[in-house]
Amino acid sequence: MDPHKFHKIDENLPCSEVAQLKFLCMDLIPKKRLETVTDAKELFLRLEEQALLDDGLLIPELLITIGHLDLLGILEMSKDDVERNLLQRDMSSKGVSDYRKMLFRISEDMTEENLRAVKFLVELPRSKLGTSATFLDVMIEMEKLQKLGEDNLDELYNVLDKCDKQLACRIEAYRAREQGGRLPLREVFGNEQVSLPVENMQRYQMETGNGWRRDSLVPDSDTEPRPGEYYNMTRRPLGYCLIINNYNFKERSSLANRTGTNKDKDDLSRVFCRMHFKVEVQDDLTASDMKEMIKQFAKKDHTQMGAFVCCVLSHGEKGIVLGVDGKEVEIRELTMPIAECRTLASKPKLFFIQACQGSESQDGVWTADSPENATEGEEYEADAYNPASRFIPIEADMLIGMATVGHYQSFRHTRKGSIYIQELCNQLEILCPRREDILSILTKVNHEVSMRMLRGRKQMPEPRYTLTKKLVLPMD
Numbered sequence: 001m002d003p004h005k006f007h008k009i010d011e012n013l014p015c016s017e018v019a020q021l022k023f024l025c026m027d028l029i030p031k032k033r034l035e036t037v038t039d040a041k042e043l044f045l046r047l048e049e050q051a052l053l054d055d056g057l058l059i060p061e062l063l064i065t066i067g068h069l070d071l072l073g074i075l076e077m078s079k080d081d082v083e084r085n086l087l088q089r090d091m092s093s094k095g096v097s098d099y100r101k102m103l104f105r106i107s108e109d110m111t112e113e114n115l116r117a118v119k120f121l122v123e124l125p126r127s128k129l130g131t132s133a134t135f136l137d138v139m140i141e142m143e144k145l146q147k148l149g150e151d152n153l154d155e156l157y158n159v160l161d162k163c164d165k166q167l168a169c170r171i172e173a174y175r176a177r178e179q180g181g182r183l184p185l186r187e188v189f190g191n192e193q194v195s196l197p198v199e200n201m202q203r204y205q206m207e208t209g210n211g212w213r214r215d216s217l218v219p220d221s222d223t224e225p226r227p228g229e230y231y232n233m234t235r236r237p238l239g240y241c242l243i244i245n246n247y248n249f250k251e252r253s254s255l256a257n258r259t260g261t262n263k264d265k266d267d268l269s270r271v272f273c274r275m276h277f278k279v280e281v282q283d284d285l286t287a288s289d290m291k292e293m294i295k296q297f298a299k300k301d302h303t304q305m306g307a308f309v310c311c312v313l314s315h316g317e318k319g320i321v322l323g324v325d326g327k328e329v330e331i332r333e334l335t336m337p338i339a340e341c342r343t344l345a346s347k348p349k350l351f352f353i354q355a356c357q358g359s360e361s362q363d364g365v366w367t368a369d370s371p372e373n374a375t376e377g378e379e380y381e382a383d384a385y386n387p388a389s390r391f392i393p394i395e396a397d398m399l400i401g402m403a404t405v406g407h408y409q410s411f412r413h414t415r416k417g418s419i420y421i422q423e424l425c426n427q428l429e430i431l432c433p434r435r436e437d438i439l440s441i442l443t444k445v446n447h448e449v450s451m452r453m454l455r456g457r458k459q460m461p462e463p464r465y466t467l468t469k470k471l472v473l474p475m476d
Contacts, residue, residue, distance in 0.1 A: 003041075008074050009059070010040035016134075018043065020066050023136045024096050024104060026143075028052055055093050057085055065101055067108075099150045102174045106160070106167050107135040117163035122155075123147070150178075165266075169273030176274070177476065230470045231348050235306035238474065239347075241277035242297055243268055246314035246324050248284045253326030261313050263417035264354060267425040268311050275432070275473050277309060287323030291333055298337035302344045307473075309350045310334065313421070316355025331400070339395035348471050350438075352401040354418050399465040401442060420461050423448045432475035439465065 013021070018040050026034065029046045037043045044059065052058050056075075060082040063071050069079050089095065110118070118138060119129045128141045139156070142148035147155050153171050161168040245265040249255040269279045282293055294310070302308065312334065315322040321329050331353065338349050403420035416422065423445050431441045442463040450460050 005074050006041050006044045009071050012071055013040045017066055019136060020104065021062055024062055024065060024100050027097050027100060028094060052094055055089065057089060058095060061086060061095055065096060065104060102170055103139055106170050109167060110135040114163045118159055121159045121162055165269060166273050166279055169270055172270065173274045230472060233306050233472060233474050235304060236276050237278045238276040239302065239305040239307040239309065240297060241272040241279045241309040243279065243281045243311045244285055244290055244313065245281060245283050246285060249315065249324050249326065252324055255315055255326055260415055260417050264313050264421040267417065268421065271425045271428050272309060274475050284324045286325040287327035287329045290323050290329050294334050294337050298341045302341065307348045308338060308344055311352045313354045321353065321355045335398065335400065339398060346397060348467060349398045352424065354403045354421050396466050397468055399438065399463060399467055402462040419449050432473050435472050438471040438473060
């Protein structure tokens with residue numbers, strides 16, 4: 001490579017960014033040779049010594065990873081050129097490992113507050129954790145003490161999980177990608193886990209105890225969807241995911257607490273983190289707080305986002321959900337501000353509502369979360385309340401996934417979470433990696449939930465939508 005180009009790139013990289021490049025190259029350059037590097041020019045020479053610059057892609061890959069797209073012009077390349085060439089890169093060529101990139105991206109989103117928490121929680125000599133130590137420094141020390149590695153992520157995960165669950169999700173997503181090309185499949189009945197190799201998933205078949213059978217086709221690798229038929233899901237982050245989790249009703253109303261809802265909250269957070277959403281959880285909101293929270297998200301600038309998700313876990317009745325003060329919020333009061341948000345125009349807006357839509361039960365349960373028949377001692381409860389019904393309007397590019405059809409109860413296990421939310425999370429994790437669209441996934445959720453017999457009763461979810469394109473949520 002032209003040394004003049006080395007020099008021009010080096011002039012634009014401060015010491016902090018050279019440290020980032022060194023971290024990304026730790027698996028490529030011998031440790032002793034890397035320790036003496038003080039600037040980008042020296043780093044590039046070390047890479048050249050290892051014959052790592054022959055394909056001309058490593059330096060552009062490094063620059064893209066640290067966000068210096070402006071320096072690609074020095075190499076007479078664009079981001080699109082680099083990404084296209086990386087996809088075609090020879091398997092024998094070395095690049096930055098996915099492991100390093102994952103750790104680096106976590107460091108990029110590490111706040112000062114979280115960094116202080118990490119330093120407090122991690123078991124490292126205090127001398128290595130001075131005020132000037134960055135998160136990259138912390139991870140380097142962890143690697144030296146064999147507390148961190150590609151197959152040794154537990155300690156870092158546990159530390160991050162205590163201070164920022166969204167960062168911990170990055171590790172979980174990385175582990176899922178590294179499972180040797182195998183995807184988990186939960187059996188229709190029971191908790192046993194099986195997996196199938198990706199190469200055998202061109203066609204799969206599921207069958208339940210009553211003989212229902214479904215073939216599902218995964219698109220062939222050479223079948224490219226036409227761009228206009230699909231919503232653009234390439235933004236990172238993809239969008240905001242607001243989770244309203246109402247548990248504590250007893251303090252402010254006559255309704256029972258929603259035991260088990262935190263399992264739903266945690267699983268939704270994990271799944272939507274894997275889909276590249278910025279997840280925000282709000283616990284125990286009153287009716288007015290719920291409406292105000294939605295208005296705040298409607299006022300945000302979503303220009304750089306591709307979608308919006310809101311999950312509401314509460315008591316409810318047809319067309320309404322309840323705040324922890326027992327007061328009503330019409331579902332349209334949650335959907336309309338988002339529908340009217342200009343920066344979300346023509347983008348998918350998804351609402352998943354875990355709440356009863358009435359007090360009737362479908363023959364066929366678990367008990368329901370209602371004043372009449374829900375007590376905290378029961379293992380199964382329903383999210384019911386019984387005022388007059390409401391009509392739910394639905395605007396363009398919107399999907400509302402209801403846990404149950406109108407007038408009926410939905411059910412929640414007091415330890416394992418609600419049937420609807422748990423099945424939704426399960427099917428998203430199974431089918432999103434196979435590029436199934438959201439309506440196909442919700443059809444599968446409907447089937448699985450409807451097959452459950454809960455103390456003699458059933459539940460049937462109800463998706464309502466005005467999506468104008470196919471929606472395939474990413475999970476990678």
